[in-house]
Amino acid sequence: METDASASAPLLQTCLQAAHPEQPGQPARRPLAIQDFDIGCPLGKGKFGSVYLARLKESRFIVALKVLFKSQIEKEGVEHQLRREVEIQAHLHHPNILRLYNYFHDTRRVYLILEYAPRGELYKELLRSHTLDEKRTATIMEELADALAYCHAKKVIHRDIKPENLLLGFRGEVKIADFGWSVHTPSLRRKTMCGTLDYLPPEMIEGRTYDEKVDLWCIGVLCYELLVGSPPFESASHSETYRRILKVDVRFPPAMPVGAQDLISRLLRFQPGERLPLSQILVHPWVKAHSRRVLPPCAQAAP
Incomplete structure (x- = not known):
């Protein structure tokens, strides 16, 4: 309308x-x-x-x-x-x-x-290289888990984590960039359907009330896409994609590292309460073994 x-x-x-x-309380400045x-x-x-x-x-x-x-x-x-x-x-x-x-x-x-992110979109990097290696993917997972834990502590659900919404800083660090679908909700419970088809969690598709655990599903989908080059539920039709999401029909390629399979399978759970918490992603053996996260100097002084 x-x-x-x-x-x-x-x-x-x-x-x-x-x-x-x-x-x-800040002094007024010229607009x-x-x-x-x-x-x-x-x-x-x-x-x-x-x-x-x-x-x-x-x-x-x-x-x-x-x-x-x-x-x-x-x-x-x-x-x-x-x-x-x-x-x-x-x-x-x-x-x-x-x-x-x-x-x-x-x-x-x-x-x-x-903020200017000089290395551009993660989506474009993925298009160029088709897949990312274990070090790069595990680093991104650690960065996102830390950033989303910060968001959730402030009662903010992102709801649309995907490569197109992630930019890359000077050292290649990920920056969550698009908050157009984000919501601040003191109860962390919502019912609006939003986000991107391949990344929609089951509770959104079914119209159930959901909470911040939708972001856990999204980073599980992202981890798969970064390593494989396509999202786990991608299909020829929308209805088939929906069907596969609701069945959590994840098919791991033989070359998928076992540690990454374990992490993804713990995040892509039909029941939101069964998804691996963000704090556990940070200490997951595969993430700890492969992540090369480097904090920028300014992070030490960030409020």
Whole structure:
């Protein structure tokens, strides 16, 4: 259903004001404007706009500037989703979560000032190499388990972990980048169906109430895809994919390392309560044996 743009403009304005990430009690500063940035090459394109490499003129600080068109946001009626994304991501400070530093807007556009991840999307790396080796995959699993444990402690469920939503920092470290489907819920219980078909957990497909354990399912699917090159339930039709997910029909190739099989099979459980907790992923023998996680220096001082 399309939203009338003239009616939604005040709604978008209200959402943006309510989502402001700056801490209360900070001194008022002049609002940022596009003129404060040198704009470089495009980094990516999405449904509502594009992302550009940019540099703050005053400090020469390099960022990624996400430019969203208000008309598109209003047309799709996703003002509240944008507000939620800004609110959530602005308050998450973790070395494996992409920082949202601030935002500003003008009459036509919303600008999100994001951390620049110089090595691009994990999805593109996977396309180039088709599969990742044990060290790379185990490192990513440790990074994601740590980042998601941080999110869950703050009552945030991501709900859409997949290669397209993971960026790579200077040292190749993973950064969870897209919080468009994330939700902050004090009870950690939801019923909305969202995410990506190949990564949907059984409880979402069946319309059951779910909690943060949907993220455990997603990283199990991701681990399989990184090692094999395709998701475990990928099929010729949507209905067949759904059927295989509900039966947890996982077929491991003969070359799949036994330790990785063990980890994946402990995460891809029909009953959410039976899935391996994030804390146990961090100490899983296969992860401990192969992970080469390196924390960036700034992580030591992160709030």
